[in-house]
Amino acid sequence: MKKIYLLAILLAFQVFLMGCTETNTVINPGEKPIIEAYLAPNHRVSMKVYTEIPYTETSEGTSVNIDGLSIKISGSNGKVFNLKSVGNGVYESAENELVGAAKTTYTLEFDYKGRKVAASTEIPAKPINFKIDKTEISRTQIDLSSGTFPPMGGGGGPFGGGGETNTSVELTWDNPENIYHFVAVENTETSPIRILIPPSGATFPNFRFTNEPLTGSSNILRSQSFEYFGNHDVILYRVNAEYAALYQSSGTTSQNLSTPPTSIINGLGIFTGINADTLKFLVKKN
Structure with missing residues (x-):
């Protein structure tokens, strides 16, 4: 009888502790920090931290930058980065503190x-x-700045392109393990010249375009995806599964997700490693 009584007390105490734990670990909407950090070999750590948007029935709320945190990132190579708050929610490692090579594991804490x-x-x-x-x-x-549009048809582009062919550019790489990759293209000219000059008051895409992360081993770029003449970097990124999950869930950024996938404990967003290779590409003017 004493053993049963003692067991009942222990079970009751355990339930009490579990109840306390559940109460203490409840995080109210809007109280999780959102993190954006992409760690690349031989680059400084640069990390963004801001508040979760606390959606309510009456308003959408706003997100603000979080400064003044003490953030530590520890590597499996023994190096520790104590990030410095530089304002606007941005935290950086020292100039001589660079991310290590592939297969290095990094742990974030704050x-x-x-x-x-x-x-x-x-x-x-x-x-x-x-x-x-x-x-x-x-x-x-x-040139669409005068308001005159070229005739439709003949080029496959948005306005026909004056009979210009929409050329395919094929990218390939080895990927036997079906790892996620995505392609980004950046114009590297100091003063890039637009291929399609927009109508007065209109705005067109910036110097960079990307595709979604895929597990294949090839991708096609279309010539009419390029918005500028001149030199470009075609960058192939190799990324982890957490990046692909967040991309597929949001389509934009981690800030606008109501129930986002994340590997961050008591937080939201992305803390992930990336690696890349770059090829050069030129868009000439006819």
Whole structure:
């Protein structure tokens, strides 16, 4: 009888502790910090932290930057980064403190509203055997600033392109393990010249465009996706699964997600390693 009585007391105490734990770990809407950090080999750590948007029935709320945190990132190579708050929610490592090589694991830790925020990621290997089937294309400049539009048809572009062919540029790489990759294209000219000059008052895309992360080993760029003449970097990123999950869930940024996927304990957003290879590409003017 004493054993049964003692067991009942122990079980009751355990339930009490579980109840206390559940109460103490409840995080109210809007109290999780949102993190954006992409760790690349031989680069400084740069990390953004801001507040979750506390949606309510009456208003959508706003997100604000979080400054003044004490953030530590520890590597499996023994190096520790104590990030410095530089304003606008941005935290950086020192100039001589660079992310290590592939397969290095990094752990993030900091306190926010009395809770420990933590995450871990590994730097993936560099993309393998990245190739491009052509190194340049030619485009015809189209000026819409006067309000006069070229005739439709003949080029496959938004306004026909004056009979210009929409050339395909094929990218390939080795990917036997079906790791996630995505492609980004950046114009590297100091003063880039637009291929399609917009009508007065209109705005067109910036110097960079990307595709979604895929587990394949090839991708196609279309010549009419390029918005500027001149030199470009075609960058193939190798990314971890947490990046792909967040991209597929949001389509934009982690800030506008109501129930986002995340690997961050007591937080939201992304803390992930990336690696990349870059090829050069030229868009010439006809």
